[in-house]
Amino acid sequence: MAARIATERITDHPDASEIALQSVLEALVDPVRRGIVRQLAASDTDVRCGTFDISVTRTTGTHHFKVLRQAGIIRQYYEGTAKMNTLRRADLERALPGLLDAILAAEVEPTLTPA
Amino acid sequence: MAARIATERITDHPDASEIALQSVLEALVDPVRRGIVRQLAASDTDVRCGTFDISVTRTTGTHHFKVLRQAGIIRQYYEGTAKMNTLRRADLERALPGLLDAILAAEVEPTLTPA
DNA sequence: GTCAACTTTTGATGGGCGTCGTACTATGGC
DNA sequence: GCCATAGTACGACGCCCATCAAAAGTTGAC
Structure with missing residues (x-):
């Protein structure tokens, strides 16, 4: 098929108006997740999950991305x-x-x- | 004795230069502790531990004050x-x-x- | 000195979160 | 079709933290 960018497949993103202090703090209190955010902020393009410099397993990485996404900090x-x-x-x-x-x-x- | 304000009895306060992002985030991620900080920010005078409006036991309260103090957020x-x-x-x-x-x-x- | 008010210490408990290994799914190239 | 690559789902484990009850320490008033 032609669709190569399937945004629709991930439904977890909160609306901008739903971003809550509590969730954001819970997300950013973890150093690994802050590391991800920093690398993202330092890059001028979108970044693939696999290319991040994180010190944990891929499995754990997935978990952290999910937390960041559900808090409204990143879009995937x-x-x-x-x-x-x-x-x-x-x-x-x-x-x-x-x-x-x-x-x-x-x-x-x-x-x-x-x- | 004459001393009625005994600042010296509490030794836990980090120096301003020692206040770290990680500790501050860990402290402020808890809603009870943010509540304490809010009440403190809203008051124009120093506040006694006992007069805070918190929804936990006094014992737990003490614990939260300690965390805030050791993070460098409050002085006691x-x-x-x-x-x-x-x-x-x-x-x-x-x-x-x-x-x-x-x-x-x-x-x-x-x-x-x-x- | 004794009593009462305020806060702390200690110890125990329960739940949540970060971590991982293994098995699974999905996409793209051959 | 088959294989390789990218990431996920599931389940388990361990640890840390918020919470509490009960007992002890400090201070001021009488």
């Missing part, structure tokens, strides 16, 4: 066998102004501190 | 038998600019939504 869509990820910056800024920027600005994670 | 000192609490706004702003404001601005907690 399929492109062939690959699952792509985008940061929902604008939606987050509307729902929780300043929060994402404050967290991204705060500290380059200690584990990544350059020498 | 004794005044007689009462334990007073202050929000460390300036220190937090220096360590994690914009974070506290973003969280306080975000939503009046659903549980507190006025009718």
Whole structure:
């Protein structure tokens, strides 16, 4: 078929108006998930799940992506066998102004501190 | 003795420079603790532990105050038998600019939504 | 010194979350 | 059709955290 970008297959995305502080905090309290968000924020294109630099199993990775998606922090869509990820910056800024920027600005994670 | 404000008896306070994103997020992810911080932010004077409107036992309350203190979010000192609490706004702003404001601005907690 | 008010400490309990291994599904290329 | 690649679903395990009840410590008033 012609459809190569199947956005419709993932139904988990909350509307921008449904993004809640509690869920976002729960999502971003985990360092692995913050790492994902940071890498996403640093990239100027959408990123495939498999290319992230995370220190956990693929299985666990899937779990973290799901949490981020259900909190409304990332948007996911399929492109062939690959699952792509985008940061929902604008939606987050509307729902929780300043929060994402404050967290991204705060500290380059200690584990990544350059020498 | 003459000392009625014994700040020295509590040694847990991290220095402003030691306030870390991870600890602050871990502290503020709990709704009860965010409630404490909100009440503190809304008050123009220091507040005694006992006068907070929290929905848990005093024992649990003590625990939450301790977490907030060790994260560097509040400062505590004794005044007689009462334990007073202050929000460390300036220190937090220096360590994690914009974070506290973003969280306080975000939503009046659903549980507190006025009718 | 004794009593009452305020908060803490200790120990126990329960639930939730991060983690993983294995088995499964889906897509694309041959 | 078959195989390889990308990611998911399921189930299990361990640990950490919020919660509490009961007992103990501190301080101020009398």
